[in-house]
Amino acid sequence: MKKIILITLITAVTTLNAQNGKGKMFPSIKGETFTDKNINLPEAGKGKPCIIAMCFSKKAEGDIQTWLNPCYNEFVVKKDTTNAFGAAVSFDINFYFMPRFNLINQVFDKSSKEKMKKQTDESFWPHLFFCTDGIKDIKKDFGIEDTSQPYFFVLDKDGKIVDVEKGVYNEKKMAAIEDKLD
DSSP: OHHHHHHHHHHHHHHHHHHTTTTSBOOOEEEEETTOOEEEETGGGTTSOEEEEEOOSGGGHHHHHHHHHHHIIIIISOOOOOOTTOOOOOOOOEEEEEOSOOHHHHHHOHHHHHHHHHTSOGGGGGGBEEEEEOHHHHHHHTTOOOTTSOEEEEEOTTSBEEEEEESSOOHHHHHHHHHHHO
16 A cells, blocks of 8 residues: 555656646757757747657657657648648647657667668658757756656747646647647
8 A cells, every 4th residue: 555655656746847847948958850950959949839759768668659640640741721621730830759869879779760760751850859968957857757758848939838748648638738839
């Protein structure tokens, strides 16, 4: 019984800490895209709402993969909105997906990065972001201790966090993200 209470408390604190990021400015992180463009987030996303999806550990990779197709289809693929009877909604946002490759992993795991690149549609390459600096600030600033889950930070056009979602994909979480983009 004590173990269940402790696990529940740890989960609640971790969720609360990430949610405490709401209203804060997203800290600067440096990296590059698959198109070899060096960028700084959130600066590269300013002017439009932005979603930054982050994976901190190998364990979180399975959960973040559940988000890839839904995010690609919602935020990357431009929908045809010319049909007056269509219900398509096209979001004008910046979207960055940051897999687990930090600078150390990039040096030691170049083959995995290249394998991922070959398996990824080229239209998604500008949205894949590999962190080279600043990841520790994110974890520290938001008290993220549970790195076994992916995190999705929704930023307004100025870089302020308006929502944080985490874990495996579901329609309720996607709807919460979409609501913050309107």
